[in-house]
Amino acid sequence: MSNVPTDRKYARSHEWAREEADGTVQVGISDHAQQALGDLVFVEVPEVGRQLQQGDACAVVESVKAASDVYAPVAGTVVAVNEALSQSPELVNQDPYKAGWIMRLKPSAPLAGADLLEAADYATLAEAG
Amino acid sequence: MPFIPHTEADVAEMLTAIGAPDIESLFAEIPSELRVRALNGVPEGLNEQQVLRLMQERARQDGLPLNFIGAGAYPHHIPAAVWALVTRGEFYSAYTPYQAEASQGTLQTIYEYQSMICALTGMQVANASMYDGATAVSEACLMAVRANRKSTSARVLLPGTVHPHYRTVTQASTGGQGLELKTPGYQRATGQTDMSALTAYEGQDVTALVIQQPNFFGVLEDVDALTDWAHARNALVIAVVNPTSLAVLKPPGQWGTRGADIVVGDGQPLGCPLSSGGPYFGFMATRMDYVRQMPGRIVGRTVDLDGRPGFTLTLQAREQHIRRGKATSNICTNQGLLMFAGTIYLAIMGAEGLERVAQTCMLQSAELVASLTHLPGVRTAFSGARFHEAVLLLDRPVAPVLEALAARGIEGGYDLSGHYPELGPALLVCATEVHTGADIAAYSAALADVLKSVRVA
Numbered sequence: 001m002s003n004v005p006t007d008r009k010y011a012r013s014h015e016w017a018r019e020e021a022d023g024t025v026q027v028g029i030s031d032h033a034q035q036a037l038g039d040l041v042f043v044e045v046p047e048v049g050r051q052l053q054q055g056d057a058c059a060v061v062e063s064v065k066a067a068s069d070v071y072a073p074v075a076g077t078v079v080a081v082n083e084a085l086s087q088s089p090e091l092v093n094q095d096p097y098k099a100g101w102i103m104r105l106k107p108s109a110p111l112a113g114a115d116l117l118e119a120a121d122y123a124t125l126a127e128a129g
Numbered sequence: 130m131p132f133i134p135h136t137e138a139d140v141a142e143m144l145t146a147i148g149a150p151d152i153e154s155l156f157a158e159i160p161s162e163l164r165v166r167a168l169n170g171v172p173e174g175l176n177e178q179q180v181l182r183l184m185q186e187r188a189r190q191d192g193l194p195l196n197f198i199g200a201g202a203y204p205h206h207i208p209a210a211v212w213a214l215v216t217r218g219e220f221y222s223a224y225t226p227y228q229a230e231a232s233q234g235t236l237q238t239i240y241e242y243q244s245m246i247c248a249l250t251g252m253q254v255a256n257a258s259m260y261d262g263a264t265a266v267s268e269a270c271l272m273a274v275r276a277n278r279k280s281t282s283a284r285v286l287l288p289g290t291v292h293p294h295y296r297t298v299t300q301a302s303t304g305g306q307g308l309e310l311k312t313p314g315y316q317r318a319t320g321q322t323d324m325s326a327l328t329a330y331e332g333q334d335v336t337a338l339v340i341q342q343p344n345f346f347g348v349l350e351d352v353d354a355l356t357d358w359a360h361a362r363n364a365l366v367i368a369v370v371n372p373t374s375l376a377v378l379k380p381p382g383q384w385g386t387r388g389a390d391i392v393v394g395d396g397q398p399l400g401c402p403l404s405s406g407g408p409y410f411g412f413m414a415t416r417m418d419y420v421r422q423m424p425g426r427i428v429g430r431t432v433d434l435d436g437r438p439g440f441t442l443t444l445q446a447r448e449q450h451i452r453r454g455k456a457t458s459n460i461c462t463n464q465g466l467l468m469f470a471g472t473i474y475l476a477i478m479g480a481e482g483l484e485r486v487a488q489t490c491m492l493q494s495a496e497l498v499a500s501l502t503h504l505p506g507v508r509t510a511f512s513g514a515r516f517h518e519a520v521l522l523l524d525r526p527v528a529p530v531l532e533a534l535a536a537r538g539i540e541g542g543y544d545l546s547g548h549y550p551e552l553g554p555a556l557l558v559c560a561t562e563v564h565t566g567a568d569i570a571a572y573s574a575a576l577a578d579v580l581k582s583v584r585v586a
Contacts, residue, residue, distance in 0.1 A: 067451060
């Protein structure tokens with residue numbers, strides 16, 4: 001049973017997006033996603049300043065046996081990336097919702113309008129498979 | 130399990146099982162006008178005895194000419210031990226084995242090969258080899274586009290001093306992937322890449338600059354200045370090098386202030402015989418920063434559960450069987466057999482042996498150039514310092530001269546007039562440690578003789 005905090009929204013492709021006080025949106029992958037991938041050995045983060053459409057492949061999480069793309073849950077400009085992941089990709093496994101964040105976006109439209117799931121709906125989706 | 134083709138009884142049984150009267154009927158749905166009835170120009174099959182006879186006759190036609198051609202394929206002495214070992218059953222495979230970790234000896238040899246390539250190039254990591262020098266250059270260009278995140282243009286400068294065949298192969302394999310290849314020219318006086326031709330790209334987004342050292346003309350480039358020029362403009366540097374020359378030249382990892390980013394080349398000079406253009410092997414090395422963008426297989430050293438050292442394929446998430454369409458390359462293997470030859474060659478020669486080979490190449494090449502340019506109507510094209518090749522200018526068309534030399538048992542060089550018509554009658558010549566003083570004297574005497582009989586155009 002994976003952990004799905006209710007203070008953020010989720011994409012069907014297993015990213016989370018949380019609106020910060022300053023209006024930016026923090027993005028990471030869900031606890032369910034990190035469990036499915038297994039121990040991460042590398043995270044490739046996007047360039048700061050890159051403009052993303054919703055659904056753009058913008059980061060890569062690599063485990064020993066797989067590499068998966070991370071898709072932008074909302075459209076926007078990358079304003080910060082988690083530099084700690086270059087040395088410690090395991091942060092995504094250990095703490096996917098806090099220390100394991102991947103990037104922060106300045107959204108080009110309000111988060112409320114994005115086609116994202118509430119925690120309860122994502123939990124159902126994750127449990128189904 | 131032995132390979133046994135289907136017997137006639139097998140075929141009959143299978144046809145009965147699917148209810149087909151004969152094999153021909155399986156092709157019935159193809160309209161008859163689309164079927165090729167006869168393969169015109171393809172002769173009947175030959176048996177083993179006939180094939181052997183044919184190949185012996187062809188080999189006689191090749192003869193054993195004195196070869197001064199160079200141009201990317203170099204005659205070197207190959208110690209007999211190299212191929213005696215490579216053709217042992219333990220090594221005799223073209224590929225990285227399936228269930229690779231079950232073949233620890235193979236992986237250890239690849240690991241040692243990678244270590245040797247790193248030592249020669251001054252780089253941090255090498256892959257398990259590529260097909261040849263030309264494909265290694267094209268893979269390096271694609272890799273640079275993935276690795277250089279400060280650049281979005283996919284514009285790669287591939288100067289006219291880079292081997293023309295490498296440029297053609299690179300154009301063929303990268304053109305469809307959106308790369309824009311540009312060809313800055315060279316200085317007519319020195320034969321080096323022209324720094325002032327590079328200024329045309331000032332202020333433009335350049336993804337990478339390719340530097341061949343020694344370049345196709347055999348001339349040594351000012352690699353430090355070129356490397357720093359590229360890095361100052363956020364372009365990556367792709368070095369294309371002759372492995373033999375690295376025994377006496379500065380390794381690409383030390384070019385300029387920061388060193389080259391990707392190093393490739395053809396491994397042929399390391400133990401691979403000249404054989405109508407191949408098979409050879411390519412090598413590729415880079416910095417650890419870019420290892421996830423490198424194509425090909427990589428063997429790593431690790432420990433097993435009991436702490437004993439062992440070898441394993443590593444960083445496989447880059448590769449096609451895991452990454453699918455987003456893999457770094459469609460190359461999921463290596464040029465195993467030739468790479469083994471290169472590894473054993475380097476192990477036998479050692480650093481000192483390779484250095485002696487490189488020095489002898491330079492000496493013999495200098496003697497060849499001095500001897501040939503002593504003849505009236507023959508002069509060097511470029512003033513730049515050389516490794517073991519040189520461009521000579523003749524006072525008459527090159528092709529008939531080469532033909533007349535060939536009739537005297539001498540392959541006199543590579544005619545440049547096709548690729549570089551602006552040079553006029555130009556000939557690329559090469560000498561290595563296999564060429565004796567007597568060989569060089571024989572070439573010089575033959576050329577003197579030929580120049581008397583072949584007309585000045």
